[in-house]
Amino acid sequence: MFRYIGLRIVKGGLTFLAAVTVTFLIVRLMPGDPTTAFLSDSMTAQDVQALSAALGLDKSLPEQYALFLRNLVHFELGQSFFLKQAVSAIIAPRLAWTLLLIGTSLFITLLIGIPLGVYTARHKGKWIDQIVSTMIVLGISIFIPLLAFVFVYVFSLELGLTPVGGAFTPDVEDSERIGDVVRHMLLPTATLVVVNLAQIVLYTRNSMLDVLKEDYIRTARAKGVNDRSVTWGHALRNAMIPTVTVTGLMLGRMVAGAVLTETVFSWPGVGSMIYEAVQKQDFPLLQGAFIVLAFSVILMTLVTDLVVAWLDPRIKLDAGIIR
Amino acid sequence: MELGLAIAATAASGTAMAQAKQAGKTVVFRIGILGDVQTLNFWSSNDVNTQVLQEAVMPRYGYMDENGNVKPNLLRQIDVKDGARTFVLHLKPNLKWHDGVPFSADDVIFTGEYLVKHKLFQNTRFSNVASVRKIDNLTVEYKLKAPQVGFADVMMFWVAPMPKHRWEKVTDPMTITDDSQGLVGLGPFKLTEWKKGQHYILNRNPDWPAALGVPAIDRIVYRVYKDENSIVLALRTGEIDATSRQFLPSMAAQFRKNPQYRIFETQSPGYSYIGFNHKKSEFAADLAVRQAIAHCVDRPKIVKLALEGNGAAMPGSVSPIYKDFVKSKIEYPAYDIEAAKKLLRDAGYADTDGDGIVEKNGKKLSIKMMYEGSRNDYDKSVRIIKEDARKAGIDLVLEPVDRQVYMDRQSKTKEYEMLFVQWGAIVVVYDSFYNLYGKDAFLNYSGFQNPELEKWAKDAKESATLAESIKPMDEAQKVVVHQIPTLAVWMPNLIFVASAKFDGYLPYPSSSNGAISLISLLNIKPHQ
Amino acid sequence: MRDIGFVESFSKHRLGMIGLTGIVIIVALGVFGPMVVAYPVGYNEAMPLAAPAREHWLGTDGLGLNLIDEIIWGARTSLFISLTAVAVATCIGVPLGLVSGYFRGRIGGLIDSVIEIAMTIPTLPLMILISAISGPSVGTVAVVIGVFSWPTLARIVRNSTLKLASLPYIEAAIVLGIPRRTIMFKHILLNAVGPALVDLTIIMATAVLTEAGLSYLGLGDPNAWSWGSILQNAFRAGHQFHAWWLIVFPSLAIMFFVVSFNLLGLGINETLNPKRD
Numbered sequence A: 001m002f003r004y005i006g007l008r009i010v011k012g013g014l015t016f017l018a019a020v021t022v023t024f025l026i027v028r029l030m031p032g033d034p035t036t037a038f039l040s041d042s043m044t045a046q047d048v049q050a051l052s053a054a055l056g057l058d059k060s061l062p063e064q065y066a067l068f069l070r071n072l073v074h075f076e077l078g079q080s081f082f083l084k085q086a087v088s089a090i091i092a093p094r095l096a097w098t099l100l101l102i103g104t105s106l107f108i109t110l111l112i113g114i115p116l117g118v119y120t121a122r123h124k125g126k127w128i129d130q131i132v133s134t135m136i137v138l139g140i141s142i143f144i145p146l147l148a149f150v151f152v153y154v155f156s157l158e159l160g161l162t163p164v165g166g167a168f169t170p171d172v173e174d175s176e177r178i179g180d181v182v183r184h185m186l187l188p189t190a191t192l193v194v195v196n197l198a199q200i201v202l203y204t205r206n207s208m209l210d211v212l213k214e215d216y217i218r219t220a221r222a223k224g225v226n227d228r229s230v231t232w233g234h235a236l237r238n239a240m241i242p243t244v245t246v247t248g249l250m251l252g253r254m255v256a257g258a259v260l261t262e263t264v265f266s267w268p269g270v271g272s273m274i275y276e277a278v279q280k281q282d283f284p285l286l287q288g289a290f291i292v293l294a295f296s297v298i299l300m301t302l303v304t305d306l307v308v309a310w311l312d313p314r315i316k317l318d319a320g321i322i323r
Numbered sequence B: 001m002e003l004g005l006a007i008a009a010t011a012a013s014g015t016a017m018a019q020a021k022q023a024g025k026t027v028v029f030r031i032g033i034l035g036d037v038q039t040l041n042f043w044s045s046n047d048v049n050t051q052v053l054q055e056a057v058m059p060r061y062g063y064m065d066e067n068g069n070v071k072p073n074l075l076r077q078i079d080v081k082d083g084a085r086t087f088v089l090h091l092k093p094n095l096k097w098h099d100g101v102p103f104s105a106d107d108v109i110f111t112g113e114y115l116v117k118h119k120l121f122q123n124t125r126f127s128n129v130a131s132v133r134k135i136d137n138l139t140v141e142y143k144l145k146a147p148q149v150g151f152a153d154v155m156m157f158w159v160a161p162m163p164k165h166r167w168e169k170v171t172d173p174m175t176i177t178d179d180s181q182g183l184v185g186l187g188p189f190k191l192t193e194w195k196k197g198q199h200y201i202l203n204r205n206p207d208w209p210a211a212l213g214v215p216a217i218d219r220i221v222y223r224v225y226k227d228e229n230s231i232v233l234a235l236r237t238g239e240i241d242a243t244s245r246q247f248l249p250s251m252a253a254q255f256r257k258n259p260q261y262r263i264f265e266t267q268s269p270g271y272s273y274i275g276f277n278h279k280k281s282e283f284a285a286d287l288a289v290r291q292a293i294a295h296c297v298d299r300p301k302i303v304k305l306a307l308e309g310n311g312a313a314m315p316g317s318v319s320p321i322y323k324d325f326v327k328s329k330i331e332y333p334a335y336d337i338e339a340a341k342k343l344l345r346d347a348g349y350a351d352t353d354g355d356g357i358v359e360k361n362g363k364k365l366s367i368k369m370m371y372e373g374s375r376n377d378y379d380k381s382v383r384i385i386k387e388d389a390r391k392a393g394i395d396l397v398l399e400p401v402d403r404q405v406y407m408d409r410q411s412k413t414k415e416y417e418m419l420f421v422q423w424g425a426i427v428v429v430y431d432s433f434y435n436l437y438g439k440d441a442f443l444n445y446s447g448f449q450n451p452e453l454e455k456w457a458k459d460a461k462e463s464a465t466l467a468e469s470i471k472p473m474d475e476a477q478k479v480v481v482h483q484i485p486t487l488a489v490w491m492p493n494l495i496f497v498a499s500a501k502f503d504g505y506l507p508y509p510s511s512s513n514g515a516i517s518l519i520s521l522l523n524i525k526p527h528q
Numbered sequence C: 001m002r003d004i005g006f007v008e009s010f011s012k013h014r015l016g017m018i019g020l021t022g023i024v025i026i027v028a029l030g031v032f033g034p035m036v037v038a039y040p041v042g043y044n045e046a047m048p049l050a051a052p053a054r055e056h057w058l059g060t061d062g063l064g065l066n067l068i069d070e071i072i073w074g075a076r077t078s079l080f081i082s083l084t085a086v087a088v089a090t091c092i093g094v095p096l097g098l099v100s101g102y103f104r105g106r107i108g109g110l111i112d113s114v115i116e117i118a119m120t121i122p123t124l125p126l127m128i129l130i131s132a133i134s135g136p137s138v139g140t141v142a143v144v145i146g147v148f149s150w151p152t153l154a155r156i157v158r159n160s161t162l163k164l165a166s167l168p169y170i171e172a173a174i175v176l177g178i179p180r181r182t183i184m185f186k187h188i189l190l191n192a193v194g195p196a197l198v199d200l201t202i203i204m205a206t207a208v209l210t211e212a213g214l215s216y217l218g219l220g221d222p223n224a225w226s227w228g229s230i231l232q233n234a235f236r237a238g239h240q241f242h243a244w245w246l247i248v249f250p251s252l253a254i255m256f257f258v259v260s261f262n263l264l265g266l267g268i269n270e271t272l273n274p275k276r277d
Helices: A002-029 A045-055 A061-073 A087-122 A127-140 A144-158 A174-213 A215-222 A227-265 A270-280 A283-311 B002-012 B017-022 B048-057 B105-117 B151-158 B228-237 B249-253 B287-294 B299-306 B337-346 B376-392 B403-413 B429-437 B451-461 B466-483 B518-523 C002-012 C014-036 C067-102 C106-120 C123-134 C138-165 C168-175 C180-216 C227-236 C245-272
Strands: B028-034 B062-064 B070-072 B075-081 B086-091 B129-136 B139-144 B189-195 B199-204 B219-225 B261-267 B272-276 B311-313 B366-372 B395-401 B418-422 B486-488 B490-499
Touching: A002 A061, A002 A283, A002 C106, A002 C123, A087 A127, A087 A174, A087 A227, A087 A270, A087 A283, A127 A174, A127 C245, A144 A174, A144 A227, A144 B228, A144 C180, A144 C227, A144 C245, A174 A227, A227 A270, A227 A283, A227 C106, A227 C123, A227 C180, A270 A283, A270 B403, A270 C123, A283 C106, A283 C123, B028 B048, B028 B228, B048 B189, B048 B199, B048 B219, B048 B518, B062 B151, B070 B075, B070 B151, B075 B151, B086 B105, B086 B151, B105 B129, B105 B139, B151 B429, B219 B228, B228 B249, B228 C227, B249 B490, B272 B376, B272 B490, B287 B337, B287 B376, B287 B486, B299 B311, B299 B376, B299 B490, B337 B376, B366 B376, B366 B403, B376 B395, B376 B418, B376 C227, B395 B403, B403 B418, B429 B451, B429 B466, B451 B466, C002 C014, C002 C245, C014 C067, C014 C245, C067 C106, C067 C138, C067 C180, C067 C227, C067 C245, C106 C138, C123 C138, C123 C180, C138 C180, C180 C227, C180 C245, C227 C245
Parallel strands: B028 B219, B366 B395, B366 B418
Antiparallel strands: B062 B070, B075 B086, B086 B139, B129 B139, B189 B199, B199 B219, B261 B490, B272 B418, B272 B486, B311 B490
8 A cells, every 4th residue: 555655646746747847838938038927027126136046037948947946845936026925925825715615615515426426326217316417417517607697696696695706804803704704605615516516426426336236246235234334335435436536636627617716706716816817917926826726736636546545455455456 | 575685685795894883883984996906105106096095095185076177185275476387385284194293395395306306106297396495384385497377286186295204215115015114194094904905994084184074984995806797796785885996887787776876977087099109010100091090980889889878979189078178179080981991092002912901012901909808898999990990991900908918018018009098087188288299208108209299289288377278289189180199089977886875975077086086085974 | 330239229318319419409500600690790880789689589799799690600619629629639649548558568657647647737727827828819729628638538548448458359369460550440449439439528518618718717719709708798898787698698508518518428428338237
């Protein structure tokens, strides 16, 4: 198992390296003067000098790359054009908001999705399965801005139950702060849950169906093991493996969904920051946001891989399965 | 059912605080602003949102009323002598800076000198000053190099005084943004707390002289919104009580029949126009092309489609609200596609390859038109103009960009061929005409030069009386509508919407402040 | 032999057939529509923001242009983008998947690692970045979406290849001396088509959703009509509250396209792998 874990960590590291290298290349090889990506006319002469030195803009590409990597390790991501602050300082609080949103959505999605997937797998063909299947197809086809618009129209405008956007109200009393944030979180979380629930249910259901056919399940049943125990015990544990794996793969898509959702709801996370940075062509901020997002996704993927490692007995025993 | 809705509605207003506070506790007024405040250093930027905050914290010397006349805020009286060569300003008494130091003539004198010395915004208002003298603590005398009847009006509308005791030691004002200096103004509200990109909170200033009006509002909260839709929604749900910006007609439509909102409509003192950069495009430099494009602008149609009828055509280069200066009806070329085609033909342009666009010397007549993409009124206007220009054989390539990028290119790098944008306010027009068209004038973005225009605009500015400025203004206008350095298109009606939970709005025509100008803020009170 | 069986069983799958029908409608709209309907350009003074009526079945937009024309040309854009994305993904993904599955050793493992890495990188932010730098254009968006879709496709082809390459009849073919290339392309590829097709439908559906998202954010091509940009125009002008048709119809179009392809994929999938007890 430890060999597996080690391998995964190495892979995660390589993936991150690939991601930041791609970012590095895109920003620096774009047409036109690469320095415009990092220096803007509104900077003072001092800032220009300091930044050029820090980012090595006058050096050769490989040298810049080395400098870039070294800066990364020190969390030096450059300075935002328009906010005139260090990118890392700007990103930190926004990352917290994004993690809050994605984390909560993921938790709720799994909480509802896995049992629902299991249930429909067990009751395959019956009407509940048909309904859920239809809803799955609709769910994976949803266009986020439309869903968000409908939610806001119904719940914020017509019913007045939720705020229209943002993560909090500025001058609210400390005692009400948590409740305030929760109310602001309702619609964006609901949006993300709806979009991702369909995926999770789909995969859980399908992998449960596959597993339920397997020989060892028939053996367990033949042995007289209680049906429920078969489902929730043996079958689920093994069906979880693809599900958890898929969750890991889905994280990339969740981030995409989060970017759109945050932008539509003005949720002050890294996703909406990417949008704002693009609008203003604030490349240092954009690059920083992307690197941070990539890192988060890869880290979460690594975590899911570790959960898979814990679940899959074949890995525990290092039984030579190459993934 | 109704009870349920009522409960829901109460829970809905961003915080239930607003309701509770109006019942005899702190009166909080919430304002939504579109986009963040760029800097809290009021003197280093002309950002609209900075100016919004400025209204309450650091008001300018004066304001413009509903008739387009400039009236004083901080001055008691102005004496004009020596054929508009000498101006004596009398300050209102008992005004104090937020840190307790009294406002005095020293601050007034310091402001003018500091702005000029460090070339900050509004320094051009003092370029004609020969000397300044302190007569007493509340009186200042300015002597000008040349007569300028609009001197005081211009200064009052645009300039806010700086606290000398806070700024005299500052050697590099452009680097001061927000945190370091601490905000010291002398307005009826103090900036107490802020979070960039999110909100700014002001509390009432107890030292504001009662004689100038005691605000009923105890606290103002400015919330930042990223786009029009969010701000509109926030107003609808009661998250905010007013917005700093005017609304697009379709956005305002949903509030019209609703008794929970007040709607104010004023005519804008500004106008939208097309700018040409002769330095970056050979076609923009060609007079025939500019005149041909002028023939392709059908103003009534554009007002109907792009502004949904909420506005008026601007037929000449001076806004009709300045009645004295439009009496001679000096107007741009009329909408006439055939005339445009003829002009181009006579200038040597012809469509040799049959694609509908003319060429000259093998080059297609194609010009890029830059504009702020997020403004729907601009987008629709340029699409209509593009289509009509195409009928005449001109290819206008749309270049929508973000606001930030737009400002950068328009003012700093000048990387554009044509632009479409709006002046927020052109006030004291006989004075500002020179700022628009004079050599190296600060609003003359493309650096257009014409000796005749230069002479007439200057004459208008340096007139001794208002009446004397009319003739030079007419002559200057004639050059503009012929040479077309810029081409005015429409004047929007400014529509402001505010919550009926408050009364006392006094909207004045100024595109950044609308229903929440200083005068208004002093007058707004909760609805009884 | 196998194909005929497939078509027959597929035609019995109700949802799949619904999806196929939807796609036929979309193709008809997107391919033949633009031949009948002129490209909407400029403005039409007569009736801006008009509700659906006899003269304009789906209403008009803020500049008076007919919404149905915009939707038809939007269909064309959607088809173009999804097909380009599919083409790009196929050109990269299928060969890589085949090679990786067939040559199981180092090369296979290496390619597989590359696939996994590519799958983990979050794509929308990167697409936004590229869009911002290279400027918005339909072609760029399509190619970029394709480039981000190849990993999944490659993975599927690889898995198929892995499974098939070890079957006895393949080994028999090798022993008989049939050239490796023939084996790869003829036998294995043909049989990997099934699952790959499913992924292709997903790629097409996702491509349209992604492009709509980018257009909605204002990063789309301003000179091409796309359902996302129709929505963006409407929201930006604040028309959503009194011109409901500008929001409803493009959204329905997007959902129709995406649902149809997903249903088709579902149908193909369940026909290939019937999950009977």
